[in-house]
Amino acid sequence: GQQLNQSPQSMFIQEGEDVSMNCTSSSIFNTWLWYKQDPGEGPVLLIALYKAGELTSNGRLTAQFGITRKDSFLNISASIPSDVGIYFCAGRRQGNQGGKLIFGQGTELSVKP
Amino acid sequence: DTAVSQTPKYLVTQMGNDKSIKCEQNLGHDTMYWYKQDSKKFLKIMFSYNNKELIINETVPNRFSPKSPDKAHLNLHINSLELGDSAVYFCASSTPLRTGPYGYTFGSGTRLTVV
Numbered sequence: 001g002q003q004l005n006q007s008p009q010s011m012f013i014q015e016g017e018d019v020s021m022n023c024t025s026s027s028i029f030n031t032w033l034w035y036k037q038d039p040g041e042g043p044v045l046l047i048a049l050y051k052a053g054e055l056t057s058n059g060r061l062t063a064q065f066g067i068t069r070k071d072s073f074l075n076i077s078a079s080i081p082s083d084v085g086i087y088f089c090a091g092r093r094q095g096n097q098g099g100k101l102i103f104g105q106g107t108e109l110s111v112k113p
Numbered sequence: 114d115t116a117v118s119q120t121p122k123y124l125v126t127q128m129g130n131d132k133s134i135k136c137e138q139n140l141g142h143d144t145m146y147w148y149k150q151d152s153k154k155f156l157k158i159m160f161s162y163n164n165k166e167l168i169i170n171e172t173v174p175n176r177f178s179p180k181s182p183d184k185a186h187l188n189l190h191i192n193s194l195e196l197g198d199s200a201v202y203f204c205a206s207s208t209p210l211r212t213g214p215y216g217y218t219f220g221s222g223t224r225l226t227v228v
Contacts (some may be wrong), residue, residue, distance in 0.1 A: 003155075033217060042117075042203050042219030043156070086154060087123050099144045100169055101217065103156040 006089050006104025013079055014112050022073040023089035023108040031092040032072040033101065036062050036084045046076070046087075079111050116140050119204045119220040127228055134189045134223045136204030142218075143208070144168075145187040147179060148179055150201040150222070159202075162187055194227045201225070 006023045023032070025112055031050055043048060047058050049065035049072060062075045072089055085086035089104040119136040126132050138145060146169075161169035165181045167184040176192045187204060201224050207217040 033210050035219075037133070037154075040221070042205075042221045045217060048217075060139070089158065090156075099146070099161055099163075100171075106154050108154075 004089055004091055004102055004104040006107060008107055009105065010108040010110070012110045012112065015079060016082060018027045019076040019079055019080055019083075019109060020073060021087060021089075022071060022106045023091070024071040025091060025102075026070070027093060028069045029091035030069070030094040032063070032065050033059075033090040033092075034072070034087050035088045035090060037088065037106075043088055076109075079109075081111050081113050084109055084111050114186055117120075117204055117206055117218050117220040119202075119223055121223060122221065123224050124224075125226045125228065128196060130194050131190070131192045132194060132225070133191070134186045134202055134204075134225075136189070136220060138185055138206040138218070140202075140206055140208075140218060142206035143184060144206060145181065145184070146205040146207070147187065147189050148203040148219075150203060152200070156203070160189075172175060191225075195226075196227050199225055199227045 004023045004025050012080045017085045033048050034046045036046055037043045047056050047063040052065055052069045053067050054065040064073055086108050088106050090101040124151045144163045146161045148156050149159055150156050158171050159173045160179045160183045164184050178190045183186045201222045203222050204220040
């Protein structure tokens with residue numbers, strides 16, 4: 001099945017550093033979502049993007065919907081230990097019946113205090 | 114208070130057994146889903162239901178049978194469990210995609226281990 005290419009797969013950073021991760025696809029998407037998953041829990045929605053070029057922030061998180069509609073990125077500024085977890089991008093294709101989301105492989109973030 | 118709740122959280126069973134996972138959402142969403150997360154954390158859709166009607170069946174083996182008695186519930190029954198069925202299964206629900214906030218909410222998962 002189709003996948004989104006998410007990178008990097010893992011990151012090990014120092015507390016206070018900024019983080020960037022991105023997702024690319026060969027297909028056009030009309031919605032991009034970014035989720036965070038903590039161990040033993042389900043993914044929790046961080047940011048939703050609906051329009052090409054849209055830039056949206058949620059606290060220290062900022063995400064953008066790429067102009068080509070084939071990519072998106074997520075930035076986390078001034079990371080803190082509780083940012084640890086797996087971050088997933090997810091996309092919804094145009095004309096999608098049934099609300100199916102296609103997920104990236106995830107970026108596992110580790111933050112060293 | 115829980116938006117999407119699924120039970121049980123852990124399920125350990127022997128090969129060949131039949132088991133069910135239940136899911137309920139109190140968000141008033143019309144669409145519910147089952148996703149499977151494998152050992153590499155990859156999330157893939159299995160089924161989508163809209164107002165009790167099956168919309169998506171993503172080439173899942175016939176041993177998996179979802180049932181939606183009403184739009185707030187979507188259960189997953191699995192027959193003749195196999196080792197390869199071991200995974201974390203997530204229920205989710207969503208609003209229709211219109212303008213404004215898009216709610217696509219996941220439950221906390223059911224970790225199924227087949228031994």
